[in-house]
Amino acid sequence: MLNLKRLTKTAALVAVFMMVAVTAQAAGFKKEYKMQVTVGPKLYWGMGATKFAELVKEKTNGQIIVKPYFGSALLKGAQLKSSQMVAKGVIDCAMDSTINISPVIPEANIFHLPFFLNDFETLDKVKYGQAGEAVFEAMKAKRLQPLAWAENGFRQLTNSKVAVKTPEDMKGLRIRVVGNPLFIDTFRALGADPVNMNWGDAVAGFQQGVVDGQENPVGVLIPIQIYQYHKYASMWNYLVDPLIIYWNQREWKAFPNEIQAAILEAAKEAGRFETALSRAGLDGEISHDILKNEFNYTMEVPNPISFMESKGMEVHQLTDEERDAFAKATHSVYDKWIKEIGPEVYEKAKADIAR
Ligand code: X2X
Structure with a gap:
C-alpha cells in the first residue's frame, strides 16, 4: 500500500536538498573543499579536523562541504608543502602545525625556539597575544587566511x-x-x-x-x-606546536559574509575542542571540564x-x-x-x- 504521508515527507526533503544544492551552486561554491591534515583521523588533531568539517556543514546548512584528507594525502606525504599549496589554491584549506607552516611563515618558528615556552598559561599568552597576532598577520600577507588556533602540544x-x-x-x-x-x-x-x-x-x-x-x-x-x-x-x-586552521585567502574573500562568519565560528569551536583533547590529563581538570560541559564529550581521555x-x-x-x-x-x-x-x-x- 502506498504510504502517502511518507512519500510527501520524502518529496519535501528531496526538494529542500535540491534547493540547498541549487543555492550552493548559484553562489559559486565548490562541491567539496579539500582540507590538508598531516596525521590520521584517530589522533586528536584528526578528530579536530573531522569536527571542523561537521561544524562547517552544520553552520552553513550544508552549503559548504569540507573534506579532510588525512596523512598529507594531498601532498603525497610532503607535509612541509601545505602552506605553499594552500596559498596557491591547489588545496582549499588546512589544519596544520606551525612546524609545517614555517617554510612559508618563518614567524611561526617562534613556538619552536628550544626551551622558550614551558607551560599552557605562557603558551596561551603568546598564541592570543601580540606574537600570535604577528603570525596571523604574516599569513595574511602570504595569501593565507588564518581562522583559529588549535594544538598538537608540547613535544x-x-x-x-x-x-x-x-x-x-x-x-x-x-x-x-x-x-x-x-x-x-x-x-x-x-x-x-x-x-x-x-x-x-x-x-x-x-x-x-x-x-x-x-x-x-x-x-x-x-x-x-x-x-x-x-x-x-x-x-x-x-x-610546542600549535595548530592553525586556515584557508586560501582569495577563496575566503569571495565567500559571502554569513558564510565567512559560519566557517569562522566552526573553526574556533573545533580548535577549542581539539585543544581540550590535547591537554586533557595534563592541565588538572580544566580540559576534562571543557570537553564534558561544552562539548558533551564523555569518552574517557586517560592521563x-x-x-x-x-x-x-x-x-x-x-x-x-x-x-x-x-x-x-x-x-x-x-x-x-x-x-x-x-x-x-x-x-x-x-x-x-x-x-
Ligand atoms: O611530523 C610530525 O612530527 C608531526 C606529525 O608532529 C607534525 O606534523 C609536526
Missing part, C-alpha cells in the same frame, strides 16, 4: 636506548625530526644525530628501528603506540603519563634544573633563528609572556 622525547636526563645522554642518538632546519640545529647542538623524515615515513621508521628516537606530543605518541618501540620518555616540554607507564615505558619528568642544562646547551640556535623569525616577533613574545 616530548622518546627513544629505545637510554633514559635521557642530561644533554650528555643525547650524544650520538639518532633522532627523527620533521624537515624544519631549526630542529636539525637544535639536535645537533645537543650532540645528537638528527634525521629528517616526513611523518608517514617516520612511523614506519620507528617500527623498523631506523632511528633510536623521536620528538612528538603525547597526543600523537599514544595512538601510534610508541611504547611498542621506545622504552624511554623524557617529559621536557622543549617546544597520558600514567598510560605510557602502564605500557611499560620509563617516563622521566625533567626537573627545572635538568631543563636549564638543556636550555643552556641549545641557546646557540637563538642567534641564528631569532633573525629568521624576526627580532620584533621575539620581542613581542617576550612582552606577551611578561604580561
Whole structure:
C-alpha cells in the first residue's frame, strides 16, 4: 500500500536538498573543499579536523562541504608543502602545525625556539597575544587566511636506548625530526644525530628501528603506540606546536559574509575542542571540564603519563634544573633563528609572556 504521508515527507526533503544544492551552486561554491591534515583521523588533531568539517556543514546548512584528507594525502606525504599549496589554491584549506607552516611563515618558528615556552598559561599568552597576532598577520600577507588556533602540544622525547636526563645522554642518538632546519640545529647542538623524515615515513621508521628516537606530543605518541618501540620518555616540554586552521585567502574573500562568519565560528569551536583533547590529563581538570560541559564529550581521555607507564615505558619528568642544562646547551640556535623569525616577533613574545 502506498504510504502517502511518507512519500510527501520524502518529496519535501528531496526538494529542500535540491534547493540547498541549487543555492550552493548559484553562489559559486565548490562541491567539496579539500582540507590538508598531516596525521590520521584517530589522533586528536584528526578528530579536530573531522569536527571542523561537521561544524562547517552544520553552520552553513550544508552549503559548504569540507573534506579532510588525512596523512598529507594531498601532498603525497610532503607535509612541509601545505602552506605553499594552500596559498596557491591547489588545496582549499588546512589544519596544520606551525612546524609545517614555517617554510612559508618563518614567524611561526617562534613556538619552536628550544626551551622558550614551558607551560599552557605562557603558551596561551603568546598564541592570543601580540606574537600570535604577528603570525596571523604574516599569513595574511602570504595569501593565507588564518581562522583559529588549535594544538598538537608540547613535544616530548622518546627513544629505545637510554633514559635521557642530561644533554650528555643525547650524544650520538639518532633522532627523527620533521624537515624544519631549526630542529636539525637544535639536535645537533645537543650532540645528537638528527634525521629528517616526513611523518608517514617516520612511523614506519620507528617500527623498523631506523632511528633510536623521536620528538612528538603525547597526543600523537599514544595512538601510534610508541611504547611498542621506545622504552624511554623524557617529559621536557622543549617546544610546542600549535595548530592553525586556515584557508586560501582569495577563496575566503569571495565567500559571502554569513558564510565567512559560519566557517569562522566552526573553526574556533573545533580548535577549542581539539585543544581540550590535547591537554586533557595534563592541565588538572580544566580540559576534562571543557570537553564534558561544552562539548558533551564523555569518552574517557586517560592521563597520558600514567598510560605510557602502564605500557611499560620509563617516563622521566625533567626537573627545572635538568631543563636549564638543556636550555643552556641549545641557546646557540637563538642567534641564528631569532633573525629568521624576526627580532620584533621575539620581542613581542617576550612582552606577551611578561604580561
Ligand atoms: O611530523 C610530525 O612530527 C608531526 C606529525 O608532529 C607534525 O606534523 C609536526
